[in-house]
Amino acid sequence: MAMFSQNPLLNGPNYxxxxxxxxxxxxxxxxxxxxxxxxxxGSTLAIAGADFTIMAGDTRLTSxxxxxxxxxxxxxxxxxxxxxxxxxxxxxxxxxFAADGEALKERLDAICKxxxxxxxxxxxxxxxxxxxxxxxxxxxFFPYYAYAILGxxxxxxxxxxxxxxxxxxxxxxxxxxxxxAASLIMPFLDNQVNFKNQFIPGSGEGHALQERERxxxxxxxxxxxxxxAFDGAVERHIEVGDGLQMMIITKEGIEEVVLPLKKD
Amino acid sequence: xxxRPQAWGRPRDDVYGAYxxxxxxxxxxxxxxxxxxxxxxxxxAIKFKDGIVMAADNLASYGSLARFTDVKRLRTFLGTTVIGxxxxxxxMQFLDRHLEELAVDESxxxxxxxxxxxxxxxxxxxxxxxxxxxxxxxxxxxxxxxFDPLWNHILVAGFDSASKPLLGxxxxxxxxxxxxxxxxxxxxxxxxxxxxKYAATEEDAAKLTRxxxxxxxxxxxxxxxxxxxxxLDRYSIAIVTKDGIELKEDEQLEKQxxxxxxxxxxxxxxxx
Numbered sequence: 314m315a316m317f318s319q320n321p322l323l324n325g326p327n328y329x330x331x332x333x334x335x336x337x338x339x340x341x342x343x344x345x346x347x348x349x350x351x352x353x354x355g356s357t358l359a360i361a362g363a364d365f366t367i368m369a370g371d372t373r374l375t376s377x378x379x380x381x382x383x384x385x386x387x388x389x390x391x392x393x394x395x396x397x398x399x400x401x402x403x404x405x406x407x408x409x410f411a412a413d414g415e416a417l418k419e420r421l422d423a424i425c426k427x428x429x430x431x432x433x434x435x436x437x438x439x440x441x442x443x444x445x446x447x448x449x450x451x452x453x454f455f456p457y458y459a460y461a462i463l464g465x466x467x468x469x470x471x472x473x474x475x476x477x478x479x480x481x482x483x484x485x486x487x488x489x490x491x492x493x494a495a496s497l498i499m500p501f502l503d504n505q506v507n508f509k510n511q512f513i514p515g516s517g518e519g520h521a522l523q524e525r526e527r528x529x530x531x532x533x534x535x536x537x538x539x540x541x542a543f544d545g546a547v548e549r550h551i552e553v554g555d556g557l558q559m560m561i562i563t564k565e566g567i568e569e570v571v572l573p574l575k576k577d
Numbered sequence: 578x579x580x581r582p583q584a585w586g587r588p589r590d591d592v593y594g595a596y597x598x599x600x601x602x603x604x605x606x607x608x609x610x611x612x613x614x615x616x617x618x619x620x621x622a623i624k625f626k627d628g629i630v631m632a633a634d635n636l637a638s639y640g641s642l643a644r645f646t647d648v649k650r651l652r653t654f655l656g657t658t659v660i661g662x663x664x665x666x667x668x669m670q671f672l673d674r675h676l677e678e679l680a681v682d683e684s685x686x687x688x689x690x691x692x693x694x695x696x697x698x699x700x701x702x703x704x705x706x707x708x709x710x711x712x713x714x715x716x717x718x719x720x721x722x723x724f725d726p727l728w729n730h731i732l733v734a735g736f737d738s739a740s741k742p743l744l745g746x747x748x749x750x751x752x753x754x755x756x757x758x759x760x761x762x763x764x765x766x767x768x769x770x771x772x773x774k775y776a777a778t779e780e781d782a783a784k785l786t787r788x789x790x791x792x793x794x795x796x797x798x799x800x801x802x803x804x805x806x807x808x809l810d811r812y813s814i815a816i817v818t819k820d821g822i823e824l825k826e827d828e829q830l831e832k833q834x835x836x837x838x839x840x841x842x843x844x845x846x847x848x849x
Contacts, residue, residue: 346612347611347612347721347724347726347749349721349722349724349726349750350750351750351752353752374754376752379765379766379769381746381752381754381756381765382754382755382756383756383778384755384756385754385755410750410752411752411753411754412714412718412721412750412751412752412753415753416718416751455722576777
């Protein structure tokens with residue numbers, strides 16, 4: 314504005330309402346100011362196999378150093394015809410702020426149900442993945458503070474994992490860890506699922522070293538990886554523990570397993 | 578002479594100060610953010626084999642002032658559900674009024690096909706603790722979404738649709754969770770470890786007798802009174818079972834022992 318005043322010496326405040334000084338800043342720091350977000354800790358993990366997907370999450374709910382609950386599931390079946398989700402084909406895991414996670418899960422579940430009633434078939438993972446991204450982005454400026462992972466089987470029956478950030482950026486991946494211990498689990502997964510930094514011994518020197526060829530993992534192998542990943546995370550992260558909930562999605566349906574983790 | 582035509586005919590800044598346009602500020606979110614004023618401290622609850630015991634003291638504090646010493650912070654709903662409130666007392670009264678209204682509406686809309694004398698069917702048609710827990714979660718989450726939170730941490734106790742004991746918690750952000758034992762505020766640090774000794778899991782809680790559960794709760798209330806400076810020795814205790822609610826609103830802490838206080842050294846006006 315000042316550049317239009319034609320009088321550089323008198324460049325004082327202009328008489329525009331939009332530029333009028335505002336006096337609505339709070340006086341001093343207030344004791345309580347409402348913060349709509351908290352972090353409820355916990356961690357999730359998803360691995361896609363050749364004909365299955367495993368989704369997992371711990372069951373601890375924390376706030377600060379307190380454990381609120383030792384059994385609060387983060388992994389949910391989505392889009393069954395009824396509330397017991399017996400005929401569901403998709404699984405969603407959410408971690409971050411629990412209330413937002415729950416709201417997100419319920420929105421997506423309702424949408425998948427409506428789709429099923431209207432079209433007479435369950436939503437595909439691909440379609441649901443795109444829809445979830447839209448839901449998250451719709452709240453771009455007051456986001457759901459939740460890291461979501463969606464799992465299922467794609468049109469060819471292959472395992473599919475879609476991972477998200479809180480504002481809806483998403484990507485299909487082979488495996489993904491989310492939440493508090495994501496930074497602990499993800500490198501382990503890179504190495505064990507995608508065989509990163511694994512080379513064939515004696516195959517060359519330096520850059521000539523040949524990478525170990527990738528192969529699809531069996532269900533048994535993946536289940537072991539998941540358990541090991543969480544046992545490791547529990548040792549090194551205080552917000553992870555109590556129980557390990559696993560959902561195994563195959564063409565036969567979804568199996569749910571709950572295993573104990575350390576409760577310390 | 579001010580050569581800027583847009584300044585002509587307006588009060589001069591150097592005489593009257595800059596224009597205060599704050600009342601025109603209608604962009605951005607409506608800020609109704611508040612803070613708690615009159616507050617209640619911890620609410621604690623534990624499950625036992627045929628129900629739940631919940632307790633909260635009868636104090637409403639105004640900052641560090643013990644302002645109201647006869648405030649009932651455990652409320653009942655339809656004679657089947659107990660709701661315990663920690664946090665702002667006026668928000669508690671608002672919620673209580675709201676739930677009272679809901680209960681009245683529910684009673685009028687009871688299914689006409691149900692035989693009035695059939696207590697079981699009548700109970701099944703009414704809102705149960707599971708419904709109230711869910712309702713309060715939605716309400717609190719909606720209020721946090723509109724940046725106008727109800728500054729409470731609430732415990733809900735009763736029975737769900739499957740007639741199983743339910744103990745749930747909802748906070749001012751709409752975070753909700755269940756557990757065999759629950760405590761709000763200071764209780765989460767002081768009472769929860771004691772309660773978890775007796776009911777670490779649902780299975781452990783299902784073995785507790787009513788007498789044991791009441792004993793644990795009374796012990797916890799005593800510990801809270803010893804260490805929480807915003808607490809009182811008069812408290813309310815509610816026992817929820819399938820037969821209904823036993824609510825005692827004027828209990829006195831028993832068998833206090835302040836012998837430990839003598840051994841505390843290192844602060845205050847003591848010189849030795």
